Structures are given as C-alpha cells and as structure tokens.
Amino acid sequence: MSVIKPSLAKGTRDFTPVEMVKRNFIYDTIKTVFKKYGYAEIQTPSMENLKTLTGKYGDEGDKLIFKILNSGPLKHQDTRRILQEDYNFRKIDNSEDYTISTDDKITEDEVFDILAKHVNESIKDSLTEKALRYDLTVPFARYVVMHQHEITLPFKRFQVQPVWRADRPQKGRYREFYQCDVDVVGSESLLNEAEFILIYNEALTKLGLKDFSIKINNRKILSGIAEIIGKPDLIIDMTVAIDKLDKIGLDGVSKELLERGFTEDDLEKLRPVILLEGTNEEKIASLKQVLANSETGLKGVAEIEQVFDYVESLISYSLPLTAKLELDITLARGLNYYTGCIFEVKTNEVAMGSIGGGGRYDDLTGMFGLKDLTGVGVSFGADRIYDVLEELNLFPASAEVGTKVLISNFDTEAEKYALPILQQFRSAGIAAELYPSSAKLKKQMAYADAKNIPYVVLIGGDEIASGELTLKDMKSGEQKKLAVLGIMDLLK
C-alpha cells in the first residue's frame, strides 16, 4: 500500500465536532418544528436510477447530475456495439489490422474531436445507469408514486438529507450539501400554505433570527397581470424581467421588457403593478382593481387573502409573528414549476441570498404517471442558515459543549478511585470522561480546553482522603471542593 497525501474531493467538506454540534442544532430545531406541525420524516436512497432523474432539471441541471459507474465489467456486446456502431470499427480486408473510418474527409484533430464526443456520449452512457440524487423533490415524487397504495392523503413528510451537484465549487457552494424539505401532497387547503409561514416563523425564531422576511406571491396573480396586458404567452419573460427589479431597477426592468417583446403601452400598464407599495392590505386592494377583469388574477389575490386570514387566526394565541410577512409580486422563483403560492425567505440582518423558499405545484407526480396530485412545500437552506448564525454569533453556548466534565488522572490510585465516580456521572446523564492515562496536569488541562469541556474534577491524595473533590470551572478558573453528589447537582 503506497502512502498518498490525503485530500478531500473537490467541493466537499469534513465536519468537525464543533461544526457537527452546530449543524445538529439547526437540523434538530427545524425537525422539532416540522414534527409539531404533523410532518413525518422519510428518507430516500442516495442513488437513484438515472432514468428517474434525467429530464427533470432542464439541460443545465442534467449536466450537474453525478453519475455512478456500473460496478460490473462492461458487457462484451456493449463494447462491440460501441466500437462497431460509434467508431465504425472493422477488420481491414486481407490484413491483420482493424480500422476506424469516418465518412467525411476531415483532419486528424477533427477525428479526435468526434471520437471524444463519442466516448463522452456513447461510452459514458453505456457505463452508467445510476446517479446521486440532485434534490429531494424528484425522489419524493418517486416515493409518493411507488408508495401510493400505503399512503393516506394528505401525506405530510419532511426530509433532511444531502444532495450532490457537479457544480463548479466556490465560496458557499458545495458539491455535497444538505436540503431540508417539508411538503404535503393531496391537500388543496390553503391552511397548509399558512402553516408553512408559521413553520418558517417558529423555526427561524428558535434559531435566534430576529429580523427576517417571508415573501409571498402567487403564480395566478402573475398570470392575471400578463393576461390584463394581453400578453399571456409572455408570462415567463415578464416575470424573469420583473424578478430583477432589486438588482437593475425600474429602468433596467423596462429595458429588458421591451427587449422581450413588450411595448411601451404594456409598460404603462405594468409599471404601477411593478411598483406596488404599501401594506399588504393596500397591495391587495390595488391588485383587485388592476386585476378586476382577470378571473385567474383575482383567484390568486383571493388565495393570498385566505392565507393571510389563516395566519392571522393561527398567530393570535401562540408565538407572535416575528417575521415580516410581505406580498411581493416581483417574486417569481421556479415559476415553471409552481402553480399557486410562491414563498421566499430572507434575513435582513446579513447580506445573504434566500435562506428558504417553496410553493404549490399541481403536478409533482405526473412525471411518474400519477396525475392530479397537488402539493405544496418549502425548504430551508441549512448551509446558508449556518453561515448567518455564525456571522451573527447566534449559536448557543450549549451548542458547543460535548463532554461536560473531565476527571483528571494522576496515578493508578487516583484512577482507581475515579472509575466509579465516572460512571456515577454517566448514570446521571452527564457526559463525562476520565483522562485515559496519568499525564502532566498541563496536558490534561489543554485537552479539556481543546474539547471545550467546562469542568475538570481534580483527584489527588487530599481529595481521596477527604472525599471532597476539587471542581475547576474552566471558564472562570475558579476552584471549589465538593463531594461527588454536590458536583452532580452543580453539573445537572
């Protein structure tokens, strides 16, 4: 076995003990809220059949799917087919040689290019039939269809698992990262939408965020606007342009709309909608006027109103709504996919993209042959939330402590004395360690420091004689003498 210098695969990360405790704090907080709202956890395999995934994420997405090599050797007939069909491989008459020929007269470099393409497409395809999941949504759709006879609708599930994307790694973008998705399928009720707002509100508040916005829009409002302008076919172009208002301002949006097939007249009608301001109530009132002639548009507005009503009833007796809940008709995220309400969550305390989002989709499982199953769901961007909490210093101190107490180890006698005490601590549920060998005090203290262990129990001759042990508070440096039970009271 030759020695190699160890390295991480590009775009992947190790998580240290301190990072894991913080990550678990995020996952646990979010999961606890999901469960309180009646959502149950499922998991799907990391690898899916390639045909389950391809064609679901657009051409760009498909390129980012990590494919897994078939494990067995290539089948003989596969090789033959590849060589014969793709390379035009054949024996040269009256010769011991074999030839690859191309139809047109081309340069040697062009031949290599063509062959490179063939190797890429034909050979690669025949070598792989499995891939790593790209998101949690498509596997969830597959799950629902495959388990449809054992599922009772509405089916409320959450899923917290890693996904993989062959993206170019950069700051904050990894090839392996966690998604936290929560969805319900089989219920049209807008109570679900309202509860997702409450879930965001409660989970992010529990994580310590104080100033964040939950933006809501509705695909039907966008359709209504395109309809009113008389350009229903340009809805995608319209929303792609409007979505950029924050970045390029009204002039930029107007320019882009003109480029995308809208007229100055259209812009005249669009402008008041794009610049819609005021409270949610004011926006709703304006939209009702603007969309008065669009049945679809009014339906969208009514859905938003109903969601706001539900939220109002739900918050009155419980957690206050810390989040700013904001109707934002420039919000267009994943429009091809969503059919009703659309959500996006942003923190206002740190410059960071969205930390969550989602919406309602009316045909999630159609791709697998199960029609007309409506669903709505949102997801939490755990990695971004991690960065936000880190930047705002919001991880609780308790999220950094593993072992609560270290018992020192000076010699065989003290070790022997310490063993039952060690187990007493553990029996009481206190995470405890005995330094595993007698070593210099300095070394043992450095160990406690490095592990962020808040207390050290020192056991020497005096302590054994008196039964009063020395408890050192590693933060304050303070030392006091206490019996074992006193120490346990203090640590619990």
Place this chain on the structure above:
Amino acid sequence: MSVIKPSLAKGTRDFTPVEMVKRNFIYDTIKTVFKKYGYAEIQTPSMENLKTLTGKYGDEGDKLIFKILNSGPLKHQDTRRILQEDYNFRKIDNSEDYTISTDDKITEDEVFDILAKHVNESIKDSLTEKALRYDLTVPFARYVVMHQHEITLPFKRFQVQPVWRADRPQKGRYREFYQCDVDVVGSESLLNEAEFILIYNEALTKLGLKDFSIKINNRKILSGIAEIIGKPDLIIDMTVAIDKLDKIGLDGVSKELLERGFTEDDLEKLRPVILLEGTNEEKIASLKQVLANSETGLKGVAEIEQVFDYVESLISYSLPLTAKLELDITLARGLNYYTGCIFEVKTNEVAMGSIGGGGRYDDLTGMFGLKDLTGVGVSFGADRIYDVLEELNLFPASAEVGTKVLISNFDTEAEKYALPILQQFRSAGIAAELYPSSAKLKKQMAYADAKNIPYVVLIGGDEIASGELTLKDMKSGEQKKLAVLGIMDLLK
C-alpha cells in the same frame, strides 16, 4: 418529459415514516451513549478521491467500490492518449481511414475481448477519480491526518453515516447501509477498551436487548499460541481455521489445520487451547500456563486481565453488566488489521450474525503517512439491530407516534374555532394537526388511524357552545368532554 415507471436502484431502500422513527430510535440511543462517554460526532463527505480509497480493502473490496463518473466532458488529450496508447490508433498511410492494430495475430473475438478489457480499465479509469465511501474507517484515517494540527489527542469521535458497496443485493444485504462507528486514536490506555464494553452494554440494554454476549480476544494471544507451536508464520492460517470451530467442529478444524501446514504434533498442542472452557478466570489461568514461554502471548493475557479489571471497577456503581462478557480465543475477526484486543457482539435471543465488533489497530493512519498513531474502536450494525428489535418486538410504542392529536374539521366555523387551539397545542410542544379541509368524519378518522395518531379532538356545534371539546382515545375508542387545558394536561 416522458412518463417512466418509477423504481428503486437495485439494493437500495426508501424509509417510511414508521421505519424512520424506529431507525432514529436506534441512532439516538446509540449516539446518546457515545456522547456520555465523551465521544464527539464528525461527518466526512459521501464522496472521496478514488486514490484515498483504492488499495485499502483488498482486491475483492476494491471491486465493490462505487465509482463516480467525472462530471466534465472528457479532455481531448485524454481521448487521444486512450486511442493512441491503448488502441494503437493511427492514420493509414495514403488513406482517409484510421486504424487500430494489435501486435499478435488473433481472432476478431479476441480483439473485442482485448478492447473490452481496455475500455474497462483504461477508459473507466480515465473517466473517474471520485468514489462513494466504502466504510467509515478509511475516511476517518484521512480526517485524522488532514486535521492532525487542530486535533488534540486522544481524539474520541463517533460517526453515523451511510456507506455504499456494489455487492450483490440479498436479504439483509444492501448497497447503501448505515455504519455507526466509535473510535479513539492517540491513547494506549486499556480503559478505552473497557469503556467500549460498557458502551455496548449500555446501548444494547437501552435498546431493550436482554441476552447478548460481548466476546473479546487479543491478537497477541493468537500470536503467542502460534509462537508456542513453533509456527509464528502460520498465525493467519491458524486463526482462519480456529475461527470456524462453531461451524465445522473440532474435527473440521483439525482437518483444515493439517491442510494448512500444521502437523499432528502441532494439533496436540493446539487442541487444549481451542477447547479452552470455563469461566474467564479459568481460561486466563490456563492461557498463562500454555503461554508461559511466550512474552507476546502473556502480554495479550495481561491486556485482557486489565480490561476485565477496568470493567469490574466501572460497573460496580452504575448500570449492571447485562452482557455476557466472554474471553473467546477463537475470535479472529479482521486479524490482519487488529493488533491488540478484538471484540464481537452477538444477541442470544435471535439467530443473527454479529451485531457489532471492533478492536485495536496500531497503524490506522500509516496509509496516509502519519505513523505510530494507535487507535481502538467498535461499530454497531444498525441494520441488523433493527431486524433484531423488530423480531423481538422491542421498539417502544412511543417510537411509532408522530402527531399526538388530530383536530377534526367539519365546517368553516369549527375550523375557525380550532385554529387558535391548534397553536395552543403546538406552543405546549404537542405535535398537532388540524385536518386541512372539512371532510367526512370517517375519512378523518381513517387518516388518524393510518398515521397512528393516538387522540382526535372533535369540534362540533355543541363543543363550540360549551367550550368542552370531545377527546377521543383512538386505541380504546373512549370519548370524554374536556376543556382545552384539560386536554393539554392529558396529552403532555
């Protein structure tokens, strides 16, 4: 997007809500014990550079590594190299054709075989440089080496993550499964070995197992035995044969030993060791006599004695030792790897292979250039433990409940009345759902049944008028009228 029939990749599984709750019960129980003993969680990426993994698991293991296709297109020069070097691809003089030639005169089928081999080895190799992790041990070794300057020794870590193996799937054997590993590196103390026995004992007891054995052996005892017989080089052959005592009996073992180079004289000396019986103390006494002339052998016995002493001191004040702790010199698991104590855990209540095992290794990180770092660790076979608990019906009823209470939904008025109550439940930490639309009672009850929800709150006109809600216990069928606070007291 064409509709495809959804399927799972071979050898992989979905986990339903009920299965996830049970799996989490196992993971959480084990993790809680790990933490109490001072172990901290880390995670490593699912994908590692291929060169980190290959050569670590033997030829058979290497074949079972799932390789990931490089994501970018093949590089032009890679294709050129493959075609030129491996296929001897070249232009035919004075022709527009290109040729592949082989050195020897062989049949066309042989050419295809050779090319198939080339495609398998050369092309496949050039197409992949990443792979899915095969176990948690090699990634842990990589982690320790890469993080050596930030780690304080002894480093106590646990890791619960899936691994992937391209094995032929069969009952109980999957291509994706979880490993639960706990290891400490940088401490020679046998206290660590003793604590692993306590960890097994406590975790498996908490999981509900009542009759299980923790078997222990020591590589040095096996070396000592081989040394005494005068065949130190045959230690592997000896242990492979002895390891089969359970399956093939003494006659079978004797036959195999003769085949593997031992003489009748050797067998004479080996027999009393193989058939070693009695209590651990009696076995230790016999071994001390047998191994009197082997320094290594006596060292192994002394290590076992020290571990037993530690266990004795640790259990006296805490959890009793439920496990049968048994010195078993036929235990040889992973001998090439382990250098000191070796562990294996079996349940005696169900026929099932080992549900855990591990041992001490003196050179885990040598493969990555960090020498002389000793480590010891064990792992829990979570999938097998799941099957054992299922067969013995040991999953607690609480491990099946997600939502605690469902509020019925008969009409808009009742729904409106229910919303603040719903949030009161949740604020009190009670997982609660309101059926999201008004539907027939039967349908709502069927939903509660399917989700194993133990209580349903019925709200009709009478309930709204009186403020006393009807609480139905879904198991007993019993109904009673209670105010909201009364229901909350009962549910908490």
